Amino acid sequence: AIQMTQSPSSLSASVGDRVTITCRASQGIRNDLGWYQQKPGKAPKVLIYAASSLQSGVPSRFSGSGSGTDFTLTISSLQPEDFATYYCLQDYSYPLTFGGGTKVEIK
């Protein structure tokens, strides 16, 4: 199975900050990667698919980049509603595997 390593596992940031989360795959996965946001007690919600495509309805402050083994999720200006846990998910091969998650907390 492809291992997805996410970093950091947690971070503290202030409203308005630029936040970057990275995900590294144990082997090349082309651009078959998505990013999901999960708030406490809720199901995850897709933000980005195919590494850089913004899901409909998701604010443009979210962006994704990368290809191969290294990927990045960037929040250009953190908003109060963005405090959540973020997961990457590789769609390249089965079994589908998630990263360990990054919890974004208020500084």
Place this chain on the structure above:
Amino acid sequence: QVQLQESGPGLVKPSETLSLTCTVSGGSISSYYWSWIRQPPGKGLEWIGYIYSSGSTNYNPSLKSRVTISVDTSKNQFSLKLSSVTAADTAVYYCASRIAVTGTSIAYFDYWGQGTLVTVSS
């Protein structure tokens, strides 16, 4: 708007079989991939497996020997059975639909159920 709703017992005894059903409303279960994903309390997400509306399946090898996913298109439902459960199977179980466009990198989970907590305990 497609909605998914998990249902099933919230408490299962060790060594028994966990059974959950996901009911799909607002859309047809045909021509889509339907997955189960779980999340132990305070931990990350684990993909369990999927079933296509035709009945073809794909399971996570880590659970393959214990998992069965089935579909009932007449009821717009799909189900999960996980046998020989232990405390390690205690988790919130989500059902989700996955869109995947053949020949492209377009693939993501678009609709999710609210999740149901299943506790394995005697």
